[in-house]
Amino acid sequence: MAIPISPNNTTTKGDFLHALSLSKVVYKDITLIPGETLYFFLRHLAKVFHLKVEDLEQVYNAKALWADGAIVPDTYRFTLGISAQNLMGYLLKHSQEHYQKLSEQLLGNYDPKKWQQTLIIASIIQKEAANAAEMPLIAGVIYNRLKRHMPLQMDGALNYGAYAHSKVTHERIATDNSPYNTYKHKGLPKEPVGSVGLDAIKAALFPAKTPFLYFVKTKGGTHKFSVNYKEHVRAIPKF
Known part of the structure; x- marks a missing residue:
């Protein structure tokens, strides 16, 4: 920004301070x-x-x-x-x-389509995990369910867009027909459900190898992981 000059080619103190404040x-x-x-x-x-x-x-x-x-x-x-x-x-x-x-x-390379899938998985992990330590375990559950052609059935996927801070209720699960509803649609959503941090990305790329297929939130905010549905059902009343 130009500083105003007086007719005699000198800059007054007031002009200078005014120009400085504007700049x-x-x-x-x-x-x-x-x-x-x-x-x-x-x-x-x-x-x-x-x-x-x-x-x-x-x-x-x-x-x-x-x-x-x-x-x-x-x-x-x-x-x-x-x-x-x-x-x-x-x-x-x-x-x-x-x-x-x-x-x-x-990974040693960059493929936009493969990276998109990584971000999709990582975004669900980001929504579901209570902490960074849980992320590889939740990633393992996602891959285990995908491998068995089971629906993911994860609430975090429904926290997309304007619903990011909304509680996922039974009514919401029943009425939401978007591709983000992993209770109604098998496989992954077509897009990430939000922003993702580095820990979630690493978990999506390097999931924990476990037999877990289910998890439920505990009173402490972390999750109890289960191998089968019967074990999962037994764990629900405790938390």
């Missing part, structure tokens, strides 16, 4: 936490940076490889006044480069 760039931080959905993150972005959700959605839909989960969870810093195009463009470019590098580090 200060204001930065704002924004954090995407693992498990959060694009629906809520876009609304947070719009509020913090005074943008329109529709503009952010338009850029995301035009550039993102997946309907959700394409942005890496992290804390980002942008200037106030940034455009939706530049903000979302940076997030997607940074995330795509990050995921490609991560895939090459962990």
Whole structure:
């Protein structure tokens, strides 16, 4: 920004201080936490940076490889006044480069379609696990059920989009006909159900090898894992 000059080519102290105050760039931080959905993150972005959700959605839909989960969870810093195009463009470019590098580090190559499946599984793990230690166990259950052509029947998959923070009820399971309802549809959803952290990604790629097919949440918030349905049913009343 240009600083105003007086007619005699000198800058007054008042003009200088005024120009300096106007030239200060204001930065704002924004954090995407693992498990959060694009629906809520876009609304947070719009509020913090005074943008329109529709503009952010338009850029995301035009550039993102997946309907959700394409942005890496992290804390980002942008200037106030940034455009939706530049903000979302940076997030997607940074995330795509990050995921490609991560895939090459962990797998030795990068295949967008295979990585999408990794993110889908990781996003369900992210929603279901009580902690990082449980993630490989839950990943093992997912793969065991897929191998046996069993429906996943996981509540976390129903915490997609606007339902990210909603309790999954019996009524919701019965009435939700989306591809995210793994009680009604076998296999994986076609898209990630939210953002995913590194621990969930590693669990999806390197699941624990166990015979477990079921798990139930305990009073302490962790999960009890079971090999068969009879054992699972016996565990439910305890928790």
